[in-house]
Amino acid sequence: MFRRLLLPIIFLTLGYGFWLSEEFKTIAAGVAVFLFGMISLEEGFKTFTGGTLEKILRKSTSNTPKSMLFGVVTTSIMQSSSLVSVITISFLSAGLLELTSAIGIIFGANLGTTTGAWLVAGFGLKVNLSAYAMPMLVFGVILMFQQARHLKGSGYVLAGLGFLFLGIHYMKEGFDTFGQGINLAEYAMTGYGGVFAFAGIGILATVVMQSSHATLVLTLTALAAQQISYENALAIAIGSNIGTTITAIIGALGSGVNGRRLAVAHLVFNLSTGLIAILGIFQLIIVVSWISSRLGITADNYTLQLAVFHSLFNIIGIIVMLPLMGLLVKLLEKLMPIEEPEIERPMYLNESLEEVPDAATEAVRNETIRLYDIAVDVITNGLSIQREVFQSGKKARYVIRKSKEVIDNDIEDLYERKIKALYGAIVEFIIHTRGGYAKGALKEELNALRGAGQHVVEAVKGVKHLRKNLLRALKSDNVYLIKEYNKLRFLIVRVLREIEASRGTPEGDTQVIPLQLDPLKLEIEEKINTISSGLDRSIRKNLVNVRSATSLMNDISYCKDTCWDLIEAGLVLFSSSDRVDQNAEQSVALDEHEIAAIIETPHGEPQP
Amino acid sequence: MSVKSLLEKLNILLSEEHREQLAKYKSLKKVLRALRREKAALKESLATTEDEAARKDIESRLKIVSAQRKKGLNVLKKLKSERNNKP
Numbered sequence: 001m002f003r004r005l006l007l008p009i010i011f012l013t014l015g016y017g018f019w020l021s022e023e024f025k026t027i028a029a030g031v032a033v034f035l036f037g038m039i040s041l042e043e044g045f046k047t048f049t050g051g052t053l054e055k056i057l058r059k060s061t062s063n064t065p066k067s068m069l070f071g072v073v074t075t076s077i078m079q080s081s082s083l084v085s086v087i088t089i090s091f092l093s094a095g096l097l098e099l100t101s102a103i104g105i106i107f108g109a110n111l112g113t114t115t116g117a118w119l120v121a122g123f124g125l126k127v128n129l130s131a132y133a134m135p136m137l138v139f140g141v142i143l144m145f146q147q148a149r150h151l152k153g154s155g156y157v158l159a160g161l162g163f164l165f166l167g168i169h170y171m172k173e174g175f176d177t178f179g180q181g182i183n184l185a186e187y188a189m190t191g192y193g194g195v196f197a198f199a200g201i202g203i204l205a206t207v208v209m210q211s212s213h214a215t216l217v218l219t220l221t222a223l224a225a226q227q228i229s230y231e232n233a234l235a236i237a238i239g240s241n242i243g244t245t246i247t248a249i250i251g252a253l254g255s256g257v258n259g260r261r262l263a264v265a266h267l268v269f270n271l272s273t274g275l276i277a278i279l280g281i282f283q284l285i286i287v288v289s290w291i292s293s294r295l296g297i298t299a300d301n302y303t304l305q306l307a308v309f310h311s312l313f314n315i316i317g318i319i320v321m322l323p324l325m326g327l328l329v330k331l332l333e334k335l336m337p338i339e340e341p342e343i344e345r346p347m348y349l350n351e352s353l354e355e356v357p358d359a360a361t362e363a364v365r366n367e368t369i370r371l372y373d374i375a376v377d378v379i380t381n382g383l384s385i386q387r388e389v390f391q392s393g394k395k396a397r398y399v400i401r402k403s404k405e406v407i408d409n410d411i412e413d414l415y416e417r418k419i420k421a422l423y424g425a426i427v428e429f430i431i432h433t434r435g436g437y438a439k440g441a442l443k444e445e446l447n448a449l450r451g452a453g454q455h456v457v458e459a460v461k462g463v464k465h466l467r468k469n470l471l472r473a474l475k476s477d478n479v480y481l482i483k484e485y486n487k488l489r490f491l492i493v494r495v496l497r498e499i500e501a502s503r504g505t506p507e508g509d510t511q512v513i514p515l516q517l518d519p520l521k522l523e524i525e526e527k528i529n530t531i532s533s534g535l536d537r538s539i540r541k542n543l544v545n546v547r548s549a550t551s552l553m554n555d556i557s558y559c560k561d562t563c564w565d566l567i568e569a570g571l572v573l574f575s576s577s578d579r580v581d582q583n584a585e586q587s588v589a590l591d592e593h594e595i596a597a598i599i600e601t602p603h604g605e606p607q608p
Numbered sequence: 609m610s611v612k613s614l615l616e617k618l619n620i621l622l623s624e625e626h627r628e629q630l631a632k633y634k635s636l637k638k639v640l641r642a643l644r645r646e647k648a649a650l651k652e653s654l655a656t657t658e659d660e661a662a663r664k665d666i667e668s669r670l671k672i673v674s675a676q677r678k679k680g681l682n683v684l685k686k687l688k689s690e691r692n693n694k695p
């Protein structure tokens with residue numbers, strides 16, 4: 001409710017402000033232009049990521065001092081600690097950084113923001129920045145229209161800086177005119193009450209503008225125009241330092257546990273620093289005056305004194321927090337543990353079996369059969385078939401007819417967590433078993449089971465590829481495409497059904513399993529040929545465009561491979577339990593070329 | 609036959625490799641017998657079936673069984689020659 005009302009409230013307040021005061025409009029426009037400059041700058045730096053930036057990052061963050069220095073330098077160049085913290089979160093989430101290095105960068109970034117204060121206080125408020133902003137904007141925009149990535153990026157950076165300068169200029173002008181009418185300094189508050197109140201304003205302003213830099217510039221310009229008292233300006237600077245963590249927190253919301261850990265570390269650091277600065281503000285003012293006099297800053301130059309103050313309390317924060325960094329990391333790791341993804345673990349394999357080759361082989365067989373069963377679940381799901389419909393035992397045609405709804409699930413995740421993880425465990429077990437104990441026939445059998453597992457994995461991968469276009473077709477209103485993709489779904493379900501039926505065949509039956517599946521192989525080849533040959537006709541008749549047709553062509557191939565992979569896996573997993581019989585059956589079973597040769601034989605009298 | 613060659617033959621007979629080969633041979637013969645029976649049954653049903661679709665289906669299966677038998681016989685021939693070529 002509040003969220004929905006927030007934007008209209010902000011609009012109304014700003015509108016009322018614009019109507020009330022011309023100066024307020026100039027200041028607000030200055031803030032808007034400044035923020036736009038930040039966005040443009042961020043966009044510019046983003047174009048340089050994806051190689052060079054990553055390399056620099058890896059080399060420059062190998063230890064804490066290096067990380068801190070990196071934070072200081074990058075924030076000084078980019079003039080945005082928020083941008084640095086968000087990039088750090090993304091690198092941390094990608095595993096390119098350790099949490100300790102990332103915290104080091106954040107500490108450094110806090111110190112880096114003070115360079116902004118120095119630049120604005122010492123240079124920005126005395127020089128006519130708009131004079132520099134105009135050419136920057138012109139050159140920046142020209143570069144932004146270039147095709148080359150680095151030129152485009154440079155254009156964004158240049159235009160961003162131009163907008164930053166222009167924004168500062170407007171804010172300065174607004175406050176100057178404002179100062180001639182009303183004196184905000186009359187609302188100044190003294191004592192700790194004032195410090196807390198203005199620190200709160202600093203937090204709020206930074207959260208709203210998403211930039212501590214903008215708040216700091218606004219404060220400096222207001223201070224230069226003597227619109228706020230020096231003491232209150234210091235409190236705003238402290239508040240902005242706390243408020244800046246909001247960008248990292250927002251950035252961490254969409255990232256993993258490590259990103260959230262870093263955001264909390266950022267908040268802890270800035271809160272502690274802020275608290276130290278607030279509690280010791282009056283003592284710090286004395287220290288700032290002493291340092292300023294040493295640096296040759298006059299007693300009435302409050303803007304530069306604010307920059308000194310900003311640097312001082314950030315340095316104190318680092319000195320206090322640096323020894324506690326190890327403890328902070330440990331605490332964060334304990335309080336925010338990384339959730340292990342729920343991966344499929346083996347049910348039949350255990351280390352004790354590795355010493356008993358026969359039992360180990362049997363366990364591998366059972367585990368691979370389990371892998372097959374899980375894969376069937378993933379495959380049917382990937383084909384957008386409800387589990388209940390598939391398990392109803394009804395014919396493949398009925399299953400497809402009943403599966404018109406699109407099932408949205410993350411097949412990539414299922415593949416990684418269930419199929420790949422379990423197959424990995426099986427392979428690992430086989431390697432240990434075979435290496436140590438299994439020899440001769442058992443080794444052969446284990447190899448065959450490993451191969452069967454690989455076929456299962458390949459079958460799931462085939463469906464994974466097929467799924468993208470399948471879902472697109474099911475969601476489309478192209479009846480032809482839906483029909484063709486349903487034919488592919490039908491074929492895979494048909495294979496799964498046949499294999500399922502073979503599993504129940506009693507031993508000693510004259511219809512041995514590998515040979516029983518040969519008619520199915522023939523059926524697949526014939527149907528795939530029919531679908532493929534019908535495709536050209538459909539393009540000619542404009543039933544499907546060439547792009548969709550080429551996708552279908554690829555998917556026909558994926559479907560065929562999936563069917564064959566399932567059959568190959570089924571042959572090993574569900575054929576006769578006697579290894580010698582199994583080998584004999586498999587040596588007679590027909591392969592893809594032999595099936596193709598049968599199709600090419602004209603109908604009539606079979607071979608003798 | 610010399611004692612040496614007799615011992616060699618006995619050695620082959622008792623070897624694990626020989627036993628495995630024999631088992632393979634027997635198993636393959638069993639499969640081929642089953643296929644022969646199936647082929648005969650299919651031929652019989654083809655002769656009595658008049659429905660066109662059913663005939664087509666039987667013909668396809670007959671082609672498969674024939675191809676399987678042909679492949680099996682080749683494997684059997686290879687196994688035989690391997691056995692005969694053993695020293």
